[in-house]
Amino acid sequence: MNTQITATPKLFIGIDIHKRSWKVHCATDLSSGKTFSMLPDAELLYEYVAKHYTGYEVSTAYEAGCCGYRAHRCFTGYGWRSLVVNPADIFRRGKERHTKTDRIDAQLIARELKDGRLSGICVPDKCREQLRSLFRRRNDLVKDMRQIKSYIKMQLLYYGIRIPQEFDNDHWSHKFRDWLDELDFGYDTGNEVLRSRMRSFRFIDREFREVSTLLRRYTKKHFKKDYMLLRSIPGIGPIVASGILSELGDLRRFGNIKHLAGYVGLAPGIYQSGDTIRHTGVSMRAHRLIRSYFIEASWQAIRTDPVMQGYYRKHHGKNVKSVIVKVARKLLSRTLAVIKTETPYEIGVLE
DSSP states (O other): OOOOOOSOOEEEEEEEEOSSOEEEEEEESSSOOEEEEEOSOHHHHHHHHHHHSTTOEEEEEEEOSTTTTHHHHHHHHTTOEEEEEOGGGSOOOTGGGSOOOHHHHHHHHHHHHHHTOOOOOOOOOHHHHHHHHHHHHHHHHHHHHHHHHHHHHHHHHHTTOOOOGGGOSSOOOHHHHHHHHTOOOSSHHHHHHHHHHHHHHHHHHHHHHHHHHHHHHHHHHHSHHHHHHHHTSTTOOHHHHHHHHHHTOOGGGOOSHHHHHHHHTOSEEEEEETTEEEEEEEOSSSOHHHHHHHHHHHHHHHHHOHHHHHHHHHTTTSOHHHHHHHHHHHHHHHHHHHHHHTOOOOTTTOO
C-alpha cells in the first residue's frame, strides 16, 4: 500500500530581532524544532529555509520594535505569511514571566504562532510610515523647545533676574526675545551662556515651524479627503488631523468605537469578581501620544460645539480630569463616524 502526503508541511519561525543578531526558532507542525543565532539579514534566513525546509508553508512572527518593518516586507515578498506582534500579546506561563532570554523569546513566539494564538499589528505602508516619522520628529522638537526654554528661565532665576509681567507666559513674543538679547549679566561668560542658549532656541524654533508646515502640506496633499473630514470636527486642527492620519492610519479598518477606543487608550478598565465591581480608570495600554492629543482637542471642542459643551456640563461637579476623558471618548466616536460615513461634521447635528 502506497502512502501519499495529502497536506503541505508547515514551518513556524519565531524571531527575536536585534540590531546585531537574530535569535531564530524553527518549529514544524510535527516537531518542536531548533533554535539558532544568525546575522540580521532576511536573505540569509530565506536561504536557510530553502535549503532545509523545501516545500514547506512558512509562517514567521517577530516583535514590533526599533528594527521596523523591513524584515516583514522581505518575508511577505518571499511569499511567506508574516506577523509583527505587540510584545504584550505574547502569552507567558507562570514561570516564563520571570525568565527572559532571547532564546526563550524566540521559542515563545514560535509556539504561539504554531498554536494560532498570535494576531499581528497593522503594518503601515511606506508612505504613511514615513509620514509618521515626520509627525514624531515634530513632537521631538516640541520637547526640545520646552527644554531649552526651561534652561533659559533657569539661568534668569539663578541670577535673580525677574521676567517682566507682560512677558511671563508660554508664548515667547519677538519683544521678549529682543529683551533677552539685550540682557547684560556683567561678564562676558554669563552673557555668552545666554546667547548660546538663544541660538539653540532660534534654531529649534525654525526647525519646528518648517517641520510643522511640511507636515500639514504633505498630509493635505496625499490624504486630502480624510484630512478635510477630520478638520471639520471642532477641536481637531491641522496638526491633530495629521497625527491621526499618520499614527492611526485609515480609521476605516476599525470595526467599531470599542475597537478604536481600546487602541487609543480611551476604554474604561473594570475589575469584577463575584459581587465586587471596581472601575480602574482608563486603560494603561494606550497610544499615549494620540490619547493626549484627543484630550487636548476635547478642551477646544467644548468651547466651540454646543452639544459637546452640554455633555461636559452634564457631568459638572465630578472630577474634571475624568469628565474630559469622557468628552475625549465622545470626540473619538464622532471622529470615527465622520470618516466611515465620509460626511463632514456639522456642529450640533451629529449625536
